[in-house]
Amino acid sequence: MTRYLVNRLLMAIPTLIAISIAIFLILALAPGDPMGEFASNPAMTAEVRENIRRSLGLDQPIYIRYLKWVWAFLQGDLGYSFTSRSPVIELIGQRLPTTLWIVGSAYLLSAVLAVPLGVMAAVKRYSWLDRMATAIAFFGFSIPTFFTGLLFILLFSVYLGWFPFIYNSTLQVTDWQTFVAQLQQSIMPISVLALYQAAVLMRYVRSSVLEQLHQEYARAAHAKGLPPWVVLNNHILRNALIPVVTLVALEIPNIFTGALVTEQVFRVPGIGALLIESINRSDTPVVMAIAFIYAILIILFNLLADLLYGVLDPRVRY
Numbered sequence: 001m002t003r004y005l006v007n008r009l010l011m012a013i014p015t016l017i018a019i020s021i022a023i024f025l026i027l028a029l030a031p032g033d034p035m036g037e038f039a040s041n042p043a044m045t046a047e048v049r050e051n052i053r054r055s056l057g058l059d060q061p062i063y064i065r066y067l068k069w070v071w072a073f074l075q076g077d078l079g080y081s082f083t084s085r086s087p088v089i090e091l092i093g094q095r096l097p098t099t100l101w102i103v104g105s106a107y108l109l110s111a112v113l114a115v116p117l118g119v120m121a122a123v124k125r126y127s128w129l130d131r132m133a134t135a136i137a138f139f140g141f142s143i144p145t146f147f148t149g150l151l152f153i154l155l156f157s158v159y160l161g162w163f164p165f166i167y168n169s170t171l172q173v174t175d176w177q178t179f180v181a182q183l184q185q186s187i188m189p190i191s192v193l194a195l196y197q198a199a200v201l202m203r204y205v206r207s208s209v210l211e212q213l214h215q216e217y218a219r220a221a222h223a224k225g226l227p228p229w230v231v232l233n234n235h236i237l238r239n240a241l242i243p244v245v246t247l248v249a250l251e252i253p254n255i256f257t258g259a260l261v262t263e264q265v266f267r268v269p270g271i272g273a274l275l276i277e278s279i280n281r282s283d284t285p286v287v288m289a290i291a292f293i294y295a296i297l298i299i300l301f302n303l304l305a306d307l308l309y310g311v312l313d314p315r316v317r318y
Contacts (some may be wrong), residue, residue: 008306012299018293024066026286069288076248079285081278091274098169099270102186104255106193111248114198118205122213123232133202140199145192149265150230152188163188189266193259197251204247207226208240215239242309249305253297 072079078088119131157165164185173179221231260272278286
């Protein structure tokens, strides 16, 4: 297993290098100028703009800028924002707690709902529970999250007036009243994300459990006289959760990078909103940092999923 882990990590190095080169080239060659916001300022002369461009290193060749960025990244320096001149790592650190709270809570809620519902829907196939869970799942992943968010705003904010439709980023939780206010403004974005993620995950769990229910090893376990719940818990679920682990591992990085659409709909100041703002402003250091961190998380959690295969299924050997 140690050799397998080392080999996978060594394979990840050229993959990350290729990803970083691709992202950097795309951002460097994309239309848009970081100095574009100064173009309408009459006090900003061409000479001043050129001095700013030189101070940001934009006058250097692309490969020089890339090598400098890689060296700084290896030292833990993500650079400075072109627009705010603040360290990128500070900008991400300011937005990360909100993203972890909203997206993390939604993902945890979706997993808590999807796994038992998917298992029960598979075991009680074609029952009223299966039909209801399937209908909710199809509704959840068929409707885009931005449309679901607008429906929630119209229903629960405009007509019922239960929850605020704009997230208050300045709210500080200091007592019970502010804690309740924090929950009220978080319920809708968390519910929108949880509905979509639970729908996708539940369908995967259901189909995976159904595939294992009639395998020979399951029939043999039943023939031995084992209780149905023992067969389901100790035998079927261990095999059924293997493809589900891959899906979960690919979705976990979203907890750290935010939900782009939902954060825009509810004005949640998370990482996703920061990424959209930085793209609109051609703020390359911020976009590059978020995109590359996302790539690193994808590779790491893929590796973690591969390692979990051996825990779930003893037949898996590295």
